[in-house]
Amino acid sequence: MKHLKQFMAASLILVLAGCGSVFDSSDSSRGVEGDWLIPKDEIVDGGPGPDGIPSIDEPRFSTASGVGYVGNSRLVTGIKIGDTVKAYPHQVMDHHEIVNDAAGDLPYCLTLCPLTGTAIAWERTINGETVEFGVSGWLFRNNLIPYDRRTGSRYSQMQMRGVNGEESGSPLTTIQVVQTTWSTWKEMYPDSQVLTTDTGFSRDYSGFVYGRDYYRDEDSGTLFPVQNADSRLPNKARVHGIIAERPADQDAQVKVYQVGMFGEGVHLVTDQVEGQEVIIAGSSNHNFAVSFQARPEDGTELQFEPVQDALPVIMEDQEGNRWDLFGYAVEGLRKGERLRPTNSYTGYWFAWADFFPEVEIYRFRN
Known part of the structure; x- marks a missing residue:
């Protein structure tokens, strides 16, 4: 119950601060309509509507040696494309879940689902056109469902493919990322670029969006039901x-x-x-x-x-x-x-x- 209250409070804040999307979802009923490649009865409303959790579309960076807001044990996701090396602290990503970014001529999207702990990056060129991705507000098995702002197609983050709309069935072209602690990252790449808290939104980026226990206790529960529970390892291992x-x-x-x-x-x-x-x-x-x-x-x-x-x-x-x-x-x-x-x-x-x-x-x- 404590986690649920924390989640609902965070959701309310994100809804109030949400930004508008280019794609008009016409989502007044929040109903799950149309054809999906995932079971529709397992798609749940996470609370905020489309873009209620706002993506970061104009990310700003500082060098790792100049970043002081990240604790040594906090997680970051790093990416290396050619000579470009960047890190995205989870304590910022937890509030936004998606960053639309680029390395040289390669536009990409870095996504983090805080509920499943999965960080995945993919190229954001669709049919020759660069698109932005946003947070749809829906979840499938606790996992983020992004959408693209050109067609409104929805995607399963963990399945790495379109699951609804014009791009349904289309695989995402993924880019390797590395999850590690801030202490390890800054030791490895002290000159890398690191996402700052200058996001354009008012957030407390020092804490844990869903409570410390959700991230740190391997035996803690989930916010939404699990269809295929498996006790071979702890939940949050x-x-x-x-x-x-x-x-x-x-x-x-x-x-x-x-x-x-x-x-x-x-x-x-x-x-x-x-x-x-x-x-x-x-x-x-x-x-x-x-x-x-x-x-x-x-x-x-x-x-x-x-x-x-x-x-x-x-x-x-x-x-x-x-x-x-x-x-x-x-x-x-x-x-x-x-x-x-x-x-x-x-x-x-x-x-x-x-x-x-x-x-x-x-x-x-x-």
């Missing part, structure tokens, strides 16, 4: 999941790796996910997990070993190449090459199990 194929519907083959089980330092796991050879790198104390296809574009069979105390470098291969946590070779003959990211992201266990009931859990050796 953070796991990195790899989806073997698209579309990422409930029949997709998925395997997850618990972030808290990687141990101290950097640990590597070489695994097979539906016949796809992958390499997963993670660290419990640095609070991250990332994954890549194990072979580069030329098909060479590389053997990786973890590299300690050299973040953002996380591994080295038998050729002497050193790779960072975004999969870029930063030293060696392959410098400038990049390992192909898997179809993956990090989020709460309950959400992965709810979206993908046949999900497999990787069992770490003691």
Whole structure:
């Protein structure tokens, strides 16, 4: 009940401060109409209407070394596109959920669903046109449903595809992101750009939108019902999941790796996910997990070993190449090459199990 009251209070604030959208949703009844690729009876009204939770459409940044509002243990989501390196603190993203941004000539959208803990980025060019994304106000299995302001199509964040409207069934072109703590990020990328609190909205960005326990207590509950409860892991255990194929519907083959089980330092796991050879790198104390296809574009069979105390470098291969946590070779003959990211992201266990009931859990050796 405490969490529900906190949620409703936050929702009311966001509704009052909401901004208008370019797309006229004609959503006076808030009814779920039309054809959807997800069960309509599981789509719930999260409280605010379209754009009641306002996206950030003109993000402002400061260098990491100049940011003082983020606590060391708070989470951030980082992105690296070419020479552009940016971080988005969750304590800001929790209030807005979507940032429409760009790196050079590549417009992209960074989304964070605070209820499922999932941060996912995708390109925001549709049929050759750059579009903005906004928060629809609806949820599916506790997860964010964005919409685009050109067609009004709705999307499932965790399924990474359009699920209603003109773009229904269209896959989103995702971009790798990394979730980690602020202390780890600023150590790795002290000169990176960091989203500031200068958002154009009046918010208390120092706290926890849904209460500290919702984020910090692995056994805490959810705000909305869970269809496929699974007690193999605690509800809010953070796991990195790899989806073997698209579309990422409930029949997709998925395997997850618990972030808290990687141990101290950097640990590597070489695994097979539906016949796809992958390499997963993670660290419990640095609070991250990332994954890549194990072979580069030329098909060479590389053997990786973890590299300690050299973040953002996380591994080295038998050729002497050193790779960072975004999969870029930063030293060696392959410098400038990049390992192909898997179809993956990090989020709460309950959400992965709810979206993908046949999900497999990787069992770490003691």
